[in-house]
Amino acid sequence: MVEVTGKPLVPVTLVTGFLGSGKTTLLNRLLSEPALDGTVAIINEFGAIGLDHLLVEVTEERFALLDNGCVCCTVRDDLVETLKRLPERRPLTRVIIETTGLADPAPILHALMVEPELVATYRIDGVVTTVDAVNGLDTLARHTEARKQAGVADLLLLTKADIASPEAIVALHTALAGINGTAIRRAAEHGAVRMDDVLGAGAPRHLDHALASSKEAEHTCADPTCNHAGHAHHLSDIASHAFIIDEPVEWARLRQWLEHFAALKGADMLRMKGLVAIAEHPEAPLVLHGVQHIFHPPQKLAAWPSADRRTRLVFITRNIPRETIERTLKKFVGVSPAGIRSAA
Amino acid sequence: MSTKHADLVLTNGRIYTVDAVEPWVEAIAIADGRILARGSATEMSELAGAATRIVDLNGHFAMPGIVDVHNHVVMGGQAELFELALPRDARLDAIIALVREAAEKAEPGQWILGAAWGADAISELDNSAALAALDAASLGHPVCLRDETAHNRWVNSEAMRLSGISETTPNPDMGSFGRDAATGKLTGMMIEAAAGIVERVASTHFTEDMGIAAAAQAIKTLNSYGVTGFLEAASMQSVMAAVHGLDQRNALSAWAVMAMPAVEPNFLFGLAGDELFALRENYRGPHVKPDFVKIFLDGVPGARTAAFHEAYLEDPIHGCCFRGKTMVTYPDLVRWLGKCEAQGLAVKIHCAGDAAVSQALDAIDVVRSFNGPTDLIHHIAHASYIHPDDYKRFAELGVAADLSPMIWYPTTFLEGHRAVMGTERAEKFWPNADLIKAGALLAGGSDWPVIPNPDPWNGIEGLVTRENPSGAFAGQALWKEQAVDVATAVAIFTINSAKAIGIEALTGSLAPGKSADIIVLDQNIFEVPANRISRTQVLTTYFEGRAVFERA
Numbered sequence: 001m002v003e004v005t006g007k008p009l010v011p012v013t014l015v016t017g018f019l020g021s022g023k024t025t026l027l028n029r030l031l032s033e034p035a036l037d038g039t040v041a042i043i044n045e046f047g048a049i050g051l052d053h054l055l056v057e058v059t060e061e062r063f064a065l066l067d068n069g070c071v072c073c074t075v076r077d078d079l080v081e082t083l084k085r086l087p088e089r090r091p092l093t094r095v096i097i098e099t100t101g102l103a104d105p106a107p108i109l110h111a112l113m114v115e116p117e118l119v120a121t122y123r124i125d126g127v128v129t130t131v132d133a134v135n136g137l138d139t140l141a142r143h144t145e146a147r148k149q150a151g152v153a154d155l156l157l158l159t160k161a162d163i164a165s166p167e168a169i170v171a172l173h174t175a176l177a178g179i180n181g182t183a184i185r186r187a188a189e190h191g192a193v194r195m196d197d198v199l200g201a202g203a204p205r206h207l208d209h210a211l212a213s214s215k216e217a218e219h220t221c222a223d224p225t226c227n228h229a230g231h232a233h234h235l236s237d238i239a240s241h242a243f244i245i246d247e248p249v250e251w252a253r254l255r256q257w258l259e260h261f262a263a264l265k266g267a268d269m270l271r272m273k274g275l276v277a278i279a280e281h282p283e284a285p286l287v288l289h290g291v292q293h294i295f296h297p298p299q300k301l302a303a304w305p306s307a308d309r310r311t312r313l314v315f316i317t318r319n320i321p322r323e324t325i326e327r328t329l330k331k332f333v334g335v336s337p338a339g340i341r342s343a344a
Numbered sequence: 345m346s347t348k349h350a351d352l353v354l355t356n357g358r359i360y361t362v363d364a365v366e367p368w369v370e371a372i373a374i375a376d377g378r379i380l381a382r383g384s385a386t387e388m389s390e391l392a393g394a395a396t397r398i399v400d401l402n403g404h405f406a407m408p409g410i411v412d413v414h415n416h417v418v419m420g421g422q423a424e425l426f427e428l429a430l431p432r433d434a435r436l437d438a439i440i441a442l443v444r445e446a447a448e449k450a451e452p453g454q455w456i457l458g459a460a461w462g463a464d465a466i467s468e469l470d471n472s473a474a475l476a477a478l479d480a481a482s483l484g485h486p487v488c489l490r491d492e493t494a495h496n497r498w499v500n501s502e503a504m505r506l507s508g509i510s511e512t513t514p515n516p517d518m519g520s521f522g523r524d525a526a527t528g529k530l531t532g533m534m535i536e537a538a539a540g541i542v543e544r545v546a547s548t549h550f551t552e553d554m555g556i557a558a559a560a561q562a563i564k565t566l567n568s569y570g571v572t573g574f575l576e577a578a579s580m581q582s583v584m585a586a587v588h589g590l591d592q593r594n595a596l597s598a599w600a601v602m603a604m605p606a607v608e609p610n611f612l613f614g615l616a617g618d619e620l621f622a623l624r625e626n627y628r629g630p631h632v633k634p635d636f637v638k639i640f641l642d643g644v645p646g647a648r649t650a651a652f653h654e655a656y657l658e659d660p661i662h663g664c665c666f667r668g669k670t671m672v673t674y675p676d677l678v679r680w681l682g683k684c685e686a687q688g689l690a691v692k693i694h695c696a697g698d699a700a701v702s703q704a705l706d707a708i709d710v711v712r713s714f715n716g717p718t719d720l721i722h723h724i725a726h727a728s729y730i731h732p733d734d735y736k737r738f739a740e741l742g743v744a745a746d747l748s749p750m751i752w753y754p755t756t757f758l759e760g761h762r763a764v765m766g767t768e769r770a771e772k773f774w775p776n777a778d779l780i781k782a783g784a785l786l787a788g789g790s791d792w793p794v795i796p797n798p799d800p801w802n803g804i805e806g807l808v809t810r811e812n813p814s815g816a817f818a819g820q821a822l823w824k825e826q827a828v829d830v831a832t833a834v835a836i837f838t839i840n841s842a843k844a845i846g847i848e849a850l851t852g853s854l855a856p857g858k859s860a861d862i863i864v865l866d867q868n869i870f871e872v873p874a875n876r877i878s879r880t881q882v883l884t885t886y887f888e889g890r891a892v893f894e895r896a
Contacts, residue, residue: 259675264682264714328713 009123010087012095012112013198017130018139018146019101022159026130026193027098033195038093040086042079080111083118095122102145105152106270109291124289124296126201129153133164133187136172140179140236147238150176151270151316152291153183155201161187181240182207182273182314204287207273207312208305238270241322242343245311245335248279251286257332258288258295261325266293268320274313275305282309312343349393351375352860352889355385357401358868361854362408362838372406374860377888381856404883405868407834408854409572409861410800411599411841414692414725414748414789417576418555418583421562423793426554428458432492436468436477439489444481455546456482459490461498466491469498470533472524478532488546490539494611494794495647497534499542504532507545516541540610547613555586556593563590563598567893569799570863570882573599573852575789575845577638577692577725580605580614584627584634591629597885597892599859601845602627603636603692606680607672621687635846636723637684637691641670641677642700645729645770646760650697653731656764668697677707685711685718690846692723692746698731705737712741721785721844728752728774735775739783744844747836748789750803752776752826753810754817776807777826787844788837800837804869805877807833813878830870830877860889 017023031041079097086092099105105127112124129149132139136158139146150156156176161169169187176185184206186197200206254276261269272295274288284303289296315325322342329335350373359369361382371388373380381391392398423429428446430439439461446456461469468474478487478500486503490496504510511530515521515538522533534542566574576583579602590596604624608616615623624634643649648656651668658664672680677693684691693704701724708722724738727745738745751757752774761770779786788807792798805813807828810821828836842852851861864884869877885893 260678260710260714263675263679264711324714324716331713332710 010092010095010121011125011199012097012122013125013201014097014099014105014108014127015130016099016103016105016127016149016152017101017157017159018132018136018143018149021101021130021132021136021139022157022188023098023101023130026128026157026159026188027096029193030096030195030198038091039096040092040094041096041098042082043098079108080115080118083111083122084115087121094125104145104148106148106291109152110294113289113291113294113296119297124202125199126154126203127152128155128157128198128201129183130157130159131172131176133158133161133169133172137168137175140175147179147236148270148318150179150183151238151240151318153180154206155198156180156183156185157193157198158185158187162189175236179236179238179240180271180316182242202273202289204275204285204301205305207275207314208308238316238318239322240314240316241320241325242312242314243326243329244341244343245277245313245329246339246341247336248277248282249311249333249335251276251278251280253333254278257328258290260328260332262290262293262295265317265320265324268318269293269315270318271316272314275301275311276313277309277311285309285311288313348375348380348391350380350388350391350396352397352399353388353392354399354401354406354862354864354886355388357404357406357864359401359406359854359862360834360870362835363853363855365855369854372854372860372862374886374889377860377890379854379856379858379860382854401864404864404866405870406862406864408838408852409598409863409885409887410570410837411573411787411845411847411852412566412571412789412792412798412800412837413575413723413744413746413787413841413844414577415566415574415792415798416578416794417562417566417574417600417792418558418586419578420565420793420798421558421560422550422554423459424565425558425561426457428456428489430458430461430489432460432462434461435465436474439465439469440477440481443478443487443489444483447481447483447485447487450483450485454485455503455549456485456487457489457546458487460492460494461489463492463496466496466533470522470524470531472527472529472531475501475530475532486546488542493647495536495539497539497542499532499534501530501532503542503546504530507542509538509541537610543611544613550582552582552585552589555582556589559586559590560595563596564893566798567597567885567887568882568895569797569801570865570885571598571798571800572861572863572885572887572892573601573842573845573847573850575601575603575636575692575841577603577791578605578609578612579603579634579636579638580612580616581620581623582614583612584624584632588627588629588632591632596629596631597887597890598631599847599851599861600632601636601847602632602634603638604634604689605638605640606684606691607640609640618683621689633846635689637680637689638694639672639677639680639691640694641672641704642668642695642697643671644696645764646757648764650729651695651699651703652697652729652765653699653702654765654769657766659764667699670700670703674703674707677703678710681707681711681722682715685715685720688720690720690722692725694725696726696729698729698734701727701730702734705734705741705743708741708743709737717742721846723787723844726791727779727786729772730775730779732775732778735778735782735784738779738785742785744785744787744840745779746787746789746844747774747776747803747807749791749795750788750800750806751795752803753806753812753822754820755812758822771823773822775823775826776828780828780832785840785844786836787841788833789841799878801869801880802878804830804833804837805874807836808874808877811875813875830874834869860886862886866895 272290352374355371373391487500519537522531642651723746725746790798839852
């Protein structure tokens with residue numbers, strides 16, 4: 001999220017992806033770029049990264065169950081401590097966090113969204129999820145963790161695209177579009193990705209772009225292999241639902257609706273992003289960002305990123321019908337039935 | 345008609361079934377504790393074999409057992425068995441004499457618990473001389489005496505010592521220790537939150553066997569009034585253990601639905617919320633159903649702790665515009681409801697003020713809108729001050745109106761409400777007829793021991809007359825337009841309550857296949873003048889076809 005006022009926040013890029021999906025190769029490639037001053041990578045273990053001039057922090061996976069028994073709130077104490085200490089120790093312009101292959105990225109995002117010291121220092125720049133183009137489809141079908149990792153992504157990076165068949169790549173694109181229709185998808189061959197490609201993956205302009213360019217997707221479709229985004233007939237329990245609301249909304253009502261959504265469906269809302277035209281000040285949008293039941297304090301942008309000034313909301317959810325979101329938006333936010341449309 | 349022989353035939357009665365298909369029958373045949381058939385005396389005699397017991401009802405009126413949608417059985421039994429009964433008008437000398445008598449009989453170290461002294465006696469008790477008299481009379485036993493509001497206690501020095509309260513102990517939040525006006529010394533008067541400090545210690549001396557004995561006593565009392573099913577509305581682990589323990593001894597002669605508190609109430613102690621819910625299957629039994637949760641959303645109007653849309657009358661403490669407040673935030677209420685529904689738990693929400701009712705209905709609407717419909721029936725408990733816009737929402741949301749305690753006629757409670765909100769508003773109390781018109785499910789309850797006994801006949805008469813059955817407030821009625829007829833009042837205390845607490849398939853009406861929960865009365869409540877219904881006496885109570893109460 002972009003702070004409109006105050007000191008500049010240090011961007012944090014989260015790199016996640018299933019076991020063997022090429023996270024470390026990606027990280028190696030990124031860290032080999034020359035313009036790395038002030039970048040710190042936080043990894044889980046020393047391994048393939050043999051660039052000893054780099055600033056690398058190592059953390060151990062250590063999970064804590066919170067008092068409320070909610071596993072999804074689990075925050076990695078040591079990671080939080082590491083992030084808190086970093087600015088004291090060195091000049092800092094950017095942080096890249098690599099998770100383990102089986103990690104649920106949500107707790108790390110939660111820590112960045114709710115820990116007061118972290119909120120004051122860092123912003124989430126984006127979540128990059130690596131997906132192996134050869135085995136990815138199978139991994140997504142078999143592993144909940146892999147689907148969640150894809151669900152929270154701002155950028156889905158298809159690795160090993162050079163050795164995968166064109167059919168496999170198409171099928172993977174289709175599956176990923178179903179899970180997370182608004183993430184940027186990009187193929188990487190031999191880890192050939194530049195820092196610039198992954199920076200700012202979560203910026204509002206991407207959301208603006210993704211939804212502005214999408215076509216109407218709400219229609220019935222009998223073809224189970226179709227590659228229309230926004231359908232629920234893909235392999236996954238996880239799906240993305242995007243909405244465009246024509247008229248500005250009342251912030252108090254939307255906020256209460258978001259609270260209800262988080263309270264009742266938080267565990268199944270992997271990620272929520274939104275650009276919102278608020279009735280009280282439609283000249284600039286509010287940026288919303290939620291991970292499960294935690295919402296980042298909404299940020300007011302200085303101006304709309306494009307000429308499109310409609311509210312756009314994206315939900316990556318698990319087993320939540322699109323109809324539930326749409327119906328409750330109409331009922332509790334007072335959106336007129338004609339004023340809401342689905343986007344891919 | 346079945347060829348199976350009945351174990352028992354009740355015949356020659358005027359039996360009201362609370363079933364529109366066949367409202368009146370002469371006889372009922374029972375086998376294996378269930379109703380085998382109902383009909384004329386001749387038809388039922390055909391189901392009798394050599395071993396069948398025939399009971400001649402001699403023309404007496406009979407009906408389904410009463411279902412109490414809201415009570416506190418263990419507290420009720422405890423009061424009857426283990427508490428010293430203080431007459432409400434008892435003054436210092438009488439209280440001291442009763443304590444001494446109890447202390448002489450008590451086992452070494454035993455707590456002496458008693459209730460209830462009148463709220464107007466406080467100045468007489470709240471001083472050093474009175475405490476000295478209490479200490480002398482208690483013969484070294486700890487003593488804890490509750491006042492009629494249940495907010496305050498008068499305790500002796502031994503009880504304070506065991507509770508860790510000394511002259512230097514600071515007052516707790518939301519409470520205070522009484523001090524002698526002349527000497528500044530503790531008087532043993534425990535105001536509000538201070539009462540909980542002593543009660544918590546006293547409660548540790550309450551054993552599981554005492555709990556089971558209290559539950560047994562309560563069931564005996566309930567059966568004597570014709571009650572054969574109930575919802576216990578603050579089921580802490582000790583309460584569930586007591587009721588379940590009784591069932592394991594085959595001595596629970598009533599259906600028991602348990603409502604587990606989401607948050608530890610200020611008058612009961614132990615696990616609450618998720619930790620308590622997690623234990624619920626340990627206490628399920630043939631007659632015990634831990635399928636409800638209790639949430640206290642607000643307090644009571646008389647103490648200005650109920651949440652209203654409009655302000656209370658101005659007073660020095662709260663100022664001009666105080667509306668009361670809810671004790672659970674709206675998002676938390678939504679969260680609790682969502683969590684409970686996901687676990688198949690219905691929720692009984694205490695809502696004494698109309699704003700609390702609105703908020704509870706709003707929260708249920710939110711949960712239903714996001715999560716879709718369920719078969720769970722949530723309860724608005726003490727559904728008495730309700731904004732007219734909310735009447736229709738009970739039916740829309742499938743929410744039951746829990747009518748308890750039985751004060752839908754002029755009482756001292758109503759006097760208290762008049763004092764805090766004025767007569768006109770105070771009397772818009774219990775819009776029962778309007779709720780029925782709006783399609784709501786109304787279910788009757790006692791809230792015993794909030795009222796001294798769980799007598800449903802008082803409640804049924806009051807629903808019909810809106811006048812106080814005891815003869816108090818003679819010539820006065822409360823919002824007479826909200827009266828209902830006898831058949832409706834009977835349904836409210838039988839089938840409606842059974843439906844509300846999820847045992848409709850088992851009881852609440854007399855139909856083949858249902859439990860043979862039948863009560864025989866000394867009068868036909870449809871034929872006597874309405875103002876005599878409260879005099880009804882139960883002659884026999886059958887639970888699962890067994891006579892569990894018979895009037896001597």
